[in-house]
Amino acid sequence: MFEKYQGQINLFQVIEDEYRCQIHSINELFSNRFKSFIECEVNGVGALCWIRYKDEQYLFKEIEEFEYNVWGELLSEEFAHLLGFPCASYRVAILGDRRGVVTKSFLKKDEVLRLGSEIFQRFMNHYQYSDESNLFDDKTFLELYQIPSTFLPLDSYAQKKYIFFHLNNLDQVWSIIEDNKKIPVAECRAIILSLLNTLIFDILTLQLDRHPNNWGYRKTKDHYLPNILFDNQKSFGLGYRDMAKRTQDFKNEMLSKSFFQEHDHLKDYLYNQGLSFTLSVDNIKDNSLQTKDNALKVFQDLFQKSDDKIREMIIQIIQKIPDDFLESVISKLEKKNEIVMSDDLYFYVNHLFSIHIKNIHEVIRLYYERSTKNEQKF
DSSP states (O other), X not given: OOTTSOSSEEHHHHHHXXXXXXXOXXXXXXXXXXXXXXXXXXXXXXXXXXXXXXXXXXXXXXXXXXXXXXXXXXXXXXXXXXXXXXXXXXXXXXXXXXXXXXXXXXXXXXXXXXXXXXXXXXXXXXXXXXXXXXXXXXXXXXXXXXXXXXXXXXXXXXXXXXXXXXXXXXXXXXXXXHHOTTSOHHHHHHHHHHHHXXXXXXXXXXXXXXXXXXXXXXXXXXXXXXXXBOOOOSOTTOOOSSHHHHHHHHHHHHTXXXXXXXXXXXXXXXXXXXXXXXSSGGGEEETTTTEEOOHHHHHHHHHHHSOHHHHHHHHHHHTTOOTTHHHHHHHHHHXXXXXXXXXXXXXXXXXXXXXXXXXXXXXXXXXXXXXXXXXXXX
């Protein structure tokens, strides 16, 4: 991707080299003069525009608190490759006075992307409910998808927002995709496996932002295909407001003796937000506040409720993670993109990830320890 450009990619320079035209400000990009190779993007936080280069489409996405949050996409891509999960590729880029990342469209010319929100909407539009007036009056639907009664008094906008939040878990999505009779069984299984991998990836990277517009599947004229991982910015403890303060506070507390003595305080700090995409509706902590369980709790549920084959697959995935993963990959990314991770951020990301993976291993150990005791009792 942009192989001839080293370090941070200056997209104004790319446009000048490719199309022999100079751009001095971002506002100029959206004039009719450039419409043949610049297209405004209105969806996605920070997504600014698509740029055509060498017959391919590239999306530029601005990143707030760039020095900190740019690492979410970069580290996630490397981690996905380590685990063998397909993932969108990202390069650090500059567009005028905006800093962010650029990524190549992962869709082939005959493919369209069906996002989770669209999958939910199509499902509700085509659901064969018995009541003639309203889907949400249908008792079968409400019971099958475990829709709580607190949802029903909401207005139509809030209902839609809530239902997407409520359905955004592997169990419900599995049921919805299987319900689509157009998807062949083998392709349905491939899509579900990719979503299971997505859930595992989100758990391991503490990815908080897998809302229904951040996952989906691809569709061609004749086939339904798994999608790749994309939009992983809020991973590895990044994406919070005022990351400079968060990293500094973390370092100060980690260096204090009392922090190590208060194990619950450490866990609260690491897991103070829930995942967006979870295992089941059981991971919804509070329906009214729309909050979900954190990554460690979701992993406990996933590991306990899986069969032996899935548990073995999860263990094999985790065993791929070397102890020095972050140290080696950060150095590689610094050289590739000509950026430097600050000492405070390195301390924060490295310790947070290390502690989290140790907690994951502890969940596995305790599961088999309890299983052995139960077998002995039996």
